[in-house]
Amino acid sequence: MNPSLISSLCLTTALMALPTLFFRKANSVALSLLTLMFSLLLSALVVATAIDARWAAPAWLSVGSFPMTFQLDNLSVAFILLLTVLASAVALFSPGYLKHFDETVNRGLYWASFLVFVSSMALVVLSADAVTFLVFWELMSISSGALVATNHQNHSVQKASLIYLGATRVATGFLAGGFLWMHSLTNSWAFQDWHFITNASAQLGASTSGAHFAAFLIFIGFAIKAGIWPFHLWLPYAYPAAPCTVSSLMSAVSKIALYGLIRILVLGDLDSPILGYLAIFLGTISAFWGVLFALIQTDLKKTLAYSSVENVGLILLAIGVCLVAKTNGLLSVAAIALSAGLFHAIGHGVFKALMFLGVGTVQCATHTSRIGHLGGLLKKMPTTSTCFLVGAMAICALPPLNGFMGKWMLYQSLMQNTWLSGSPVGAGVSLSVICVLALVGGLSIACFANAFSVSFLGEPRSSSAARAFEGDIGSSCAQVFLAALCLALGLFAVPVIGFLKPICDAALHSDTTVAATIHFSLSSVLIVFTSLFALIYLLILKPSKVRRGIIWECGFGSVSARAQVTADSFAQPIARIFNKLLSYSVTCEIEGSDRRHFPERITVAPHTASHIERRIYQPFLKLISFIARSLAKLQSGSIHLYLVYLCVTLIALLIVGRSF
């Protein structure tokens, strides 16, 4: 199979999608079929092509005079397959979803951006050199920016897409800086020539001094795009503002940023323990911070967005453990950590997409995604609820789903690192990270128990929730497909890890044996835990008969559905524990003449604020706009003043230029 077919397919799709821009009322079903065909064809081509292929794009497609080069190895295959799976699910889902936003959404723009987005993501993953990578990276950022702005009549969406575009600009700036630096050090744009080594060794080869600074810039660039704390700020704006279909695909984008980290830094033999520990630190903080904020959100989309911060943090943590362990020579630990990171990246891509599609169906049925307005959807939307439950269980790392496997391997690597690292620092760090991870796991269970129980169980809290209905066949198919994939990835984790083995081998320059070392334990752990859960369910939580009775309403008259536990009240005990971090407070106002016994109206509202946003980003943005406004004073409108600038600049240049 000629590998250049793959890049040609993606490029043609991107080009073919552009005319769709001009058809405001494009036919969603046809375009959805086109996307499906593209995804199927792409995955078929990728599977059929020999691994470790390298090729250059045809000359007429070169960027300026630069030849585009591509490569295909196990790493790119894994991410392309993830991408095609998500793209097909979202394509199946989209037509039904878009029907509900017929007045506001420009379908031509949506589908054109969608196709460009998917194909450029595939091309980013295929790129073998920095220039090609950046070109498609930019295409990906811009098309996803257009997708975020799908509902651009809405003010909050305008703000969100501006923030998102700003974040991508900064990320690309850092990346370009790091790439240029590496180019000046190695005189090559190809990723395979980039080695971030400062201590030359026989195993890894020659050293490149100064590469760590470039690595740092690249790291920051990818961290911003992935939504790592403290750069996660764009994420809770962009994900809720975008349509659910776009959010579910964008959760794949943050995976592309992590792919970049693995492709460039991990496969580039980065040997900086400082960056490794930085990755561990930022990853742990992101995981904790993300889940804490996810817990207190009252909008399902925001909950999912913050939970993305958490999971991306976990993946970055795995990458950090891999870097540190590799520098210390603990190759087996590094291999487990890298497998954990890759597996969780794929797993998170699947279950997060699944949950976003679930929220999309809920939004179509009830016109809201605020948890406080939902409730009782389990009876009205059984398929969606079940699929959402599967996703929530996967995200909470319950066996036998895929989230469990990723986290299990992450714990494994951290524990082994604790025993084997030999240095008190390494052991201490691993041990404390394990503690934080345990806390994160507990909080994420609380978070999704909250999200699921309040929105899907109980009685409907609003009339629109009461009138909810199941989505169309396409959306159900997409969700069932992804839910089944969650289960399959969990049950067949061992072959998947076997597929990821060549990546670990390439990253560690040795024959790693992840599958062999944890092969047995994975299957047995799976069986033990699954049967344990079944036992607990059957013996302790015995499914007993439902009893129906009358509720005592304290003499206030009939109790409405709003008396049920709300998301706020569910999250309150935990939020109070961490109230310093969340700046959490609850105001309670009671109105009425005899307020004590016969209140007429009680208002309770929790308040939270983001410290990072208020203390760091806002002053920084204010400073930037202050500088910009001061600079704008230069533009006085007076021609004479402009001439003075001209004259002074000219003389200064002449004086400076004479010495050169």
Added chain:
Amino acid sequence: MSFTPAEWSLIASATVAILMVGSLHVRVNLFGYCVLTVLISLATMFSAIDHHETSMFYLAGAIALLKGISIPLFLYWIIGKLKLGSDSGAVLSAPLAMHLNIGLTIMSYFLVSEFPVPLGELRTWVGAMAAISMVLTGIVLMLIRRLAISQIIGFLVLENGIYIFALTQTRGMPLIIEMGVVLDVLVGVMIAGLLMFRIQSSFEHIDVSKLTDLRD
């Protein structure tokens, strides 16, 4: 000091440019520009004789005809139409500006002596000095005048300075490029002149210092 005729005419043109700064009368300025351009055309002709390049003769003719005669005639016609007398001046008074300009010329002499350009037979320091001095003079001319027409004249002086630099430092550019530049300047002045009519009819003045409200 022995200068070639080309160098003498360049020095003369730079001097005329400085003298132009000293007068606020628009017609005097225009006449100064006319003289200056003819001097530059002469310098082009002299260096054409020195180097036996026939193409530079055509260039000298084109400069004298287009820049030295057509443009001043056109601007003279505009001055008559708009009934302009003298410029009221801005920023600096005319005598002060002229002295400032002499200072700038001295500065350009010192700058040129440190220039990294190899000073061959044609690439004279005199030419470079006259060129830089004239560019700065053009800017000063634009800076200390109010009327739009004076801005145009100042810009034309500046453009002449750039031409001198190209002539003396690079042995002149290919004929076709120089011709293109000359035609560009001609068209630019035409458009600026027409725009001036529009400004006059909509604002009832052509004082650029009163146009500051136009910024966004």
